[in-house]
Amino acid sequence: MKNEIKVTINEEKGRVDKVLVERLQDYSRSQIQAWLKEDAVTINGEVIKANRKVAAGDEILITIPEPVTLDLIAENIPLEIIYEDQDMAVINKPQGMVVHPSAGHPNGTLVNALLYHLENLSTINDVIRPGIVHRIDKDTSGLLMVAKNDKAHESLAKQLKDKTSLRKYVALVHGTISHEKGTINAPIGRSKTNRKKQDVIADGKPAVTHFTVLERFNDFTLVELQLETGRTHQIRVHMNYIGYPVAGDPVYGPRKTLPGNGQYLHAKILGFKHPSTGEEKVFEVEMPEDFKKL
Secondary structure: OOOEEEEEOOOOOEEHHHHHHHHOOOOOHHHHHHHHHOOOEEEOOEEOOOOOEEOOOOEEEEEOOOOOOOOOOOOOOOOEEEEEOOOEEEEEEOOOOOOOOEOOEOOOOHHHHHHHHOOOOOOOOOOOOOOEOOOOOOOOEEEEEEEOOHHHHHHHHHHHHOOOOEEEEEEEEEOOOOOOEEEEEOOEEEOOOOOOOEEEOOOOEOOEEEEEEEEEEOOEEEEEEEEOOOOOOHHHHHHHHOOOOEOOOOOOOOOOOOOOOOOOEEEEEEEEEOOOOOOEEEEEOOOOHHHHHO
16 A cells, blocks of 8 residues: 555645645655655645645645665765764765765765765665765865764754754855954745755745854955854855855855865864763864865
C-alpha cells in the first residue's frame, strides 16, 4: 500500500503549504514544500500548488513518494576537524566546497568527506544530507557543526531555531562604512525577478544581521557580522541591500573586482551548548591565507 496522509480542513484558512506546516507537526516545512513540488499533494482529487487557498471541508491527500535511493560515496577528501566526540563534530569547511550533494554536485562535497572521516552521522535530514545541521555557501569558508546522532541533531537544530547559538563571520565589503556598528533588520525571501537569488522583500522571512567595523581600507571595509537568524545568503543579501556588497560576491556584488573565486566571507566563530553535557562550547578559526593576504 502507498504511504498516505489525509487531512480534512475544518476552520483553517490561507495557503495550503502554511496550513499543512501547522497541522503536520511531525514533518518539516522543507519536506512539505518538497511534496508540493513533486505534485504529491491533492485537494479533493486535484493536484495543487503551494499557494492554493484552502476552504472548509477540503480533503487533502498527500501520497508520500517512495524514498529515492542515492549512492552516496565516502570520499577521502582532506577535512579539517576542529572538534569531535561521540555526539558531534565541528568542521572548518574550505572555500569552494559544496556542503551536500545536489544535481550539479553529485560528489566531492562535505557530506562525501564526512562519510569517510566519521563513523556515524544523524539521519534526520533527507538521504543526501546526513549529519548536516546547517549550511554555509560553497564559496564561504569556516565553521560548521555536524551531528553524529539524531538526538544531537535535534538539540543543535533547536538552538539555531531559538537563536541561542553563536555565529560570527568576517567579511570584506565594498565601500567605506563610516559608522562603527549597525543592525540590518530586513525580511528576506526569493527574488521576484530572479528565482536563483534572494532579496529583501516585504513578505519575506524575518532576518537580522548585526555588524561591527574592524578595519577600513581604500574603498573597502573589513567587518565582523553576527547572525540572529539564518536565511539563505543572509549576509550577502543584507550587505548588498545597505550598499556595501561582499567583495568577490559573483551574485550580489560587482563582478571581477578582486582576485579569487567567490565572496570574501568567513564563518569565524561558532558557539553552542553541547547536546549531551550542556557545556558551553565556542570555537574560532582564522580566515584562509588568501583572505588574509588580500
